[in-house]
Each structure stands twice: as structure tokens, then as C-alpha cells.
Amino acid sequence: MFSIEHDFDATVITLVDEGEADRPPAEDVVVAAFEDCVTLTQPDPRDGTPVSVTLTMGQLRDLATALNLPEGVYRR
Numbered sequence: 001m002f003s004i005e006h007d008f009d010a011t012v013i014t015l016v017d018e019g020e021a022d023r024p025p026a027e028d029v030v031v032a033a034f035e036d037c038v039t040l041t042q043p044d045p046r047d048g049t050p051v052s053v054t055l056t057m058g059q060l061r062d063l064a065t066a067l068n069l070p071e072g073v074y075r076r
Contacts, residue, residue, distance in 0.1 A: 010034045 019025035
């Protein structure tokens with residue numbers, strides 16, 4: 001399940017893990033897309049502290065491309 005919200009300067013997508021029969025749900029992931037970067041934030045399950053990763057638009061393009069390629073090292 002996920003939600004999408006449009007804020008003033010970002011589009012925010014929240015990914016909600018509903019869990020499965022054999023495991024509890026993971027913490028929600030919040031993806032905030034800005035003009036020049038994308039941030040992914042998820043609470044640390046041990047203490048609830050938010051952990052963030054920021055991707056540049058180039059890194060995001062590389063990630064999208066990499067999801068459809070076989071194992072190897074590539075340069076765009």
C-alpha cells in the first residue's frame with residue numbers, strides 16, 4: 001500500500017509494508033521527490049530514529065536503469 005501527497009516543494013510518497021503471514025510489517029518508507037534530489041527516510045526499527053538517504057537525479061536515473069540490467073558494471 002502507498003500514499004501520494006503533493007506538498008509545496010515536493011511530491012511525497014509513503015510506502016506502507018503490510019507484512020506477510022510469516023513476518024511483521026517493516027517500518028514505512030517516505031520518498032520525497034524534490035526538483036534536484038530524492039530522499040528516502042525510514043525509522044530505525046531499534047530506536048525509531050529516522051535514517052535518510054539522498055539521491056541526486058543522476059543517481060536516481062542510474063538506479064532506474066540498473067533495475068532492468070543484468071549483473072555487471074556500467075557507465076551511462
